[in-house]
Amino acid sequence: MPDLLNLITDIEGVSVGHATDLALGSGVTVIVFDEPAVASGTVLGGAPGGRDTGLLDPSMTVNAVDAFVLSGGSAFGLDAAGGVQAGLRELGRGFAVGSVRIPIVPQAILMDLLNGGDKDWGLHSPYRDMGYTALKAAAKGTFALGTTGAGTGATTATVKGGLGSASAVSSAGHRVAAIVAVNALGSATIGDGPHFWAAPFEKDAEFGGLGMPDVADHRMRLKGMNTPATTIGAVVTDAQLTKAEAHRLSLAGHDGLGRALLPAHLPLDGDTVFAASTARHRRDDMASLMELCHLATLVMARAIARGVYAATALPVEGAQKAWRDRYASSG
DSSP states (O other): OOOOOSSGGGSTTEEEEEEEETTTTEEEEEEEEEEEEEEEEEEOSSSOOEESOGGGSTTSSOOEEEEEEEEOSGGGGGGHHHHHHHHHHHTTOSEEETTEEEOOOOEEEOOOTTSSSOOOOOSSOSHHHHHHHHHHHOBSSOOOOBSSGGGTTOBOSSSBOOEEEEEEEOTTSOEEEEEEEOOOSSBSBOTTSSOBTTGGGOOTTTTOOOOOOSSOOOOOOOSOSSOOBOOEEEEEEEEOOOHHHHHHHHHHHHHHHHHHSBSOSOTTBOOEEEEEEEEEEOOOOHHHHHHHHHHHHHHHHHHHHHHHHHOOOOSSTTOOOOHHHHHTTTO
16 A cells, blocks of 8 residues: 555545635635545535535435535635636536536635735636636645645634645545645634644644643634634545435534534534545445544544644734744644
8 A cells, every 4th residue: 555645635536736825815725536526515614605515415416526626715715616617627527417517516615805915806806717726736646735725814713724634544444534724713722832622633743743731721712703714624535435425424524623623613614524435445334434434533633733733824914823933842
């Protein structure tokens, strides 16, 4: 088995591309499947923004997707999926409707309009072009974490947010991985210190190896009482899943979100987790599904901490400090 990269691209048939604009303070990340992947998803935050998320319900007809899009820009960022669709259409991808093919590209957005970046983009937002750029940049193998792609403008209650990813392998040899843009109303870190809520699940000191503090400060920390915020991501496996099973995997991903962020799933959060199966490996028993859900929780929690740990502050006046700005000597 090839060495794992601890990234969602450890799943065979998955590529990731970013478009990043540090001056804008925003970006787009695209997760592209070599072949349509069985997919579902769940929205548990109270203030979500998305495109084509309704078709992910297990009762809906379309069973598979060509790509997922994670984007900044709040509702303006929904243009990004149009750019990704345009690029996929050039490649002849999409759900066949008569003689027409329609690329299926569910998207979730996060709110990064108040982070100090230059949002004076004129009549049309830049997100459609950024979506196309991110698709064209999609590749297998390593990709950047932190202040990149959809994590470019992300923030949390305590330190800069960012884009994270993590992977794991089940006892049956199935791979499962997460990718997430951490833009939380709450915090990924404990109290005023450097420790992460996800510490019990950390592997190989991937976000500093600090463990848990002697005393955990549970007081609520929010970046604003009237500021919407959203953590958005996806869990993908190479194990064969039905659409209903993919839906259950997305819920397990939310469990990881709830273990890595405090608080989560608030009225002003838009927390959204997609899930997909590339079906490269046969699976038809309950025990393996249970383990995949368990691992989905862990990789999502780890990916969230990795995204915050890898982030750097935006190069704009008054930008939120990153974890490494405050605690670099700790990790």
